[in-house]
Amino acid sequence: MNSFIRNLAFLFLLTPVFLLADDNYLDHYKKGREAMGKQEFSQAISQLEKAVEMEPVSSNKVRDYGVQFISYHPYTYLVEAYIMWQGPGHLEKAQEYANLAVKYGESDPDTFPELKAKVTRLRRIVDAQLQATTQQEKPSIPLDTVNLLISEGQFQEALDQIDILIHSFPDKPILKSTKRLLQELIQKTTTAEKSEQTHKKNLEDFLIKARRGLSEGDLETAYLHYLYVDVLDPGNEEAALFIEKFKQNLADQGKTQEEIALELTSYKTENQDLLNRLTELADKNKKIRNELEILQNQMSQMESATQPVTPQVEVTWDPKPVKDEEREYHLSATINSNIPIESVKFFSNGVLIKTWENIGKSHFKMPTIQNFSFLNYQNRLRLEIRDIRGNIHNDEIPLNIPQSTNKFFQHFPKAFLVFVLFTVSYVYMSRQRKKRQAFRERFNPYVAGAPVFSSSMFYGRHDLLKQILNTLHNNSMMICGERRIGKTTLMHRLHSVLPALDDPEYQFYPVMIDLQGMVEEDFFASMDHEIIDSLAETGIKLPEYWEGTMNVRVFTKRIRQIISELKSHSDRSPKLVLLLDEVDIMNSFSEKTNQQLRSVFMKGFAKHLVAVMAGIHLKKRWDSEGSPWYNFFEQIELQPFTNRHAKALIENPVKGIYSYSDEAEDRILELSNLKPYVIQRLCVNLIATILSENRRRVTRKDVDRVFESIQKEKEQ
Incomplete structure (x- = not known):
């Protein structure tokens, strides 16, 4: 019994604690902040004032129920709440709480510096609004403070002042237009500052690296970084001076102008990606500065709109008939005003057709309303223009459509002739524009030293490609050549074409495998990895990656599993095509490994598996009866191009942009022995040479110079 009484007494003593916990000042503070977030300002004031009644002293660090530290700054929130509430005496209360915020350290620069700026700004707004309310006899909007803040570049403070004025003058469009423009200006100013900082940092970094290269005698590094500087800061004196000295240094080494141009072009080509990115950054920075300047001009116009001036609006109409004898028009107009325009409404015969809001500019070109059909022959068009002061201006014109009894075919010959001339002119101008653009962008389509991946640059092997595609249904292929x-x-072209081949019997799944550098003990595991990677996008269920070495038995089992999955995912019979490049490496493998690989193609799933192998020294070795691959392949030996195919490779990629003289073309055919790689290498250097000299035609002299330069490179 005594124990029960003691427990009851303990609970009785704890009861006030729980009751008090329900009425803690932090609860009211939290609810007040939540109400502010919902813009329920009256509720926020009620909760925050309860909080300061229970705890009047602010704190930068107080522990909440979650054992976390938060800041307790009720007065700053009360200032904002009273300003936005707009109730009786709200400005006086806002002033009172602003003073308390300062008193209790909510604006102490050593503890919470951002609040000082915030409270100071709010106090300035309160002072300005109190002053405005004491001048009721003044009919105009009190924008002096706003204009002063804008002129000082204090855009955020001006925006806060605008918010106050909007509550006092909700029917004044100039305030909303100014607010919208200020928000854009703040955002664009921030973007411009960040862009300018990035621009300056990149410029400084490249200058430092360029000077370091110069001091260390590394002229190539210095040249590249001064080149970057020139892109970011065109006309930079330091960069321009060094670039000229670098060219002179090359000349002093005995190099011709053509060799110098070729070398400089090679520097740019090797670093083209970075140069392109830097050009984009420089253009973007310039665009941002231009946009900021436009916004600043608009802001100046907005400021001038608050000064006493008689509104003047001028409208120029431009209705154009779509066709003769039809009541269909393209409608547009241009409006000029000495006060920025807030909105424009377009009416036809008293009916509202279109509205444009939030314009904020003194000049407005009405977007053309295309193919507008009139029901009547006599019509009236009207524009209702509202400026940012709220003044409304109307401009109306008659539009009388002539009625005619002329037949359609009366004008048909003339119209058809105009159409033909226009079409021919348009096609011609489009082609000329594309040519000029390609020349400006230093277009050079040739590829030297790497495989050709683009279908537009695949020349001379189309008949051979068809032969291979017809053979793969039943046979593996061996492609050999120098x-x-x-x-x-x-091989890459086969890899691109096979998946899309519209074959009635087979669905081809090509896998490109480069054997260069592959070691014999990892051969089957490496092949397996390449197959899984290549087929990942098909969506079929694939085996997990194999760790370690793999024997032919495991490899065969996994191939069988993959083919089985392909069968279930295709409405045609699947054909897995292994495109094995650089298979000369297999000449160094043991006969056992070669025999094991061949055995894979002899299994029960063989009709679903073929190979195309490519290499240099295959024919003699693999044609012998002792080879595991004897009599296994259909053989194709790649030969140089025919004259026709070689000419197509020279002319077609640059047709209409650059040209070759007949002598130049014949010389390329002679020097290249019709080998595609040599043709591509000559052509890529020839185009680079004429571009460096701002020309569009290749001569025989150019061919001889470039060929001589290539020969010297080989000798070095």
Whole structure:
């Protein structure tokens, strides 16, 4: 019994604690902040004033129920709440709480510096609004403070002042227009500052690296970084001076102008990606500065709109008939005003057709209303223009459509002739524009030293490609030929064409595998990895990656599993095509490994598996009866191009942009021995040469110079 009484007494003593916990000042503070977030200002004031009644002293660090530290600054929120509430005596209360915020350290620069700026700004707004309310006899909007803040570049403070004035003058469009423009200006100013900082940092970094290269005698590094500087800061004296000295240094080494131009072009080509990115950054920075300047001009117009001036609006109409004898028009107009325009409404015969809001400019070109159909022959068009002061201006014109009894075919010959001339002119101008654009962008389509991936640059092997595609249904292929004759390019073309081949019987799944550098012990595992990676996008269920070495038995089992999955995902019979490039490496493998790989193609799933192998020294070794691959492949030996195919490779990629003289073309055919790689290498350097000299035609002299330069590079 005594124990029960003690427990009851303990609970009785705890009861006030729980009751008090329900009425803690932090609860009211939290509810007040939540109400502010919902813009329920009356509720926020009620909760925050309860909080300060229970705890009047602010704190930068107080522990809440979650054992976390928060800041307790009720007075700053009360200032904002009273300003936005607009109730009786709200400005006086806002002033009172602003003073308390300062008193209790909510604006102490050492503890909470951002609040000082906030409270100071709010106090200035309160003072300005109190002053405005004491001048009721003044009919105009009190924008002096706003204009002063804007002129001082204090856009955020001006925006806060505008918010106050909007509550006092809700029917004044100039305030909303100014607010919208200020918000854009603040955002664009921030973006411009960040962009300018990035621009300056990049410029400084490149200058430092350029000077370091110069001091260390690394002229190439210095040249590249001064080149970057010139892109970011065109006309930079330091960069321009060094670039000229660098060119002179090359000349002092005995190099010709053509060699200098070729070398400088190679520097740019090797670093073209970075140069392009820097150009984009410089253009973007310039665009941002221009946009900021436009906004600043608009802001100046907005400021001038608050000064006493007689509104003047001028409208120029421009209705154009779509066709003769039809009541269909393209309608547009241009409006000029000495006060920025807030909105424009377009009426036809008293009916509202279109409205444009939030214009904020003194000049407005009405977007053309295309193919507007009139029901009547006699019509009236009207524009209702509202400026940012709230003044409304109307401009109305008659539009009388002539009625005619002329037949359609009376004008048909003339119209048809105009159409033909226009079409021919348009096609011609489009082609000329594309040519000029390609020349400006230093267009050079040739590829030297790497496989050709673009279908537009695939020349001379189309008949061979068709032959291979027809053979793959039932046979594997061996492609052999000398180095750089186009084997890898042909393999990549097969890889691109096979998946989309519209074959009634088979769905082809090509897998490109480069054997260069592959070691024998990892051979089957590496092949397996390449197959899984290549087929990942098909959506079929694939085996997990194999760790470590793999024998032929495991490899065969996994191939069988993959083919089984392909069968279930295709409405045609699947054909897995292994495109094995650089298979010369297999000449160094043991006969056992070669025999094991061949055995994979002899399994029960063989009709779903073929190979196309490409290499240099295959024919003699693999044709012998002792080879595991004897009599296994259909063989194709790649030859140089025919004259017709070689000419197509020279002319077609640059047709209409650059040209070759007949002598130049014949010389390229002679020097290249019709080998595609040599043709591509000559052409890529020839185009670079004429571009450096701002020309569009290649001569025989150019061909001889470039060929001589290439030969010197080989000797070095």
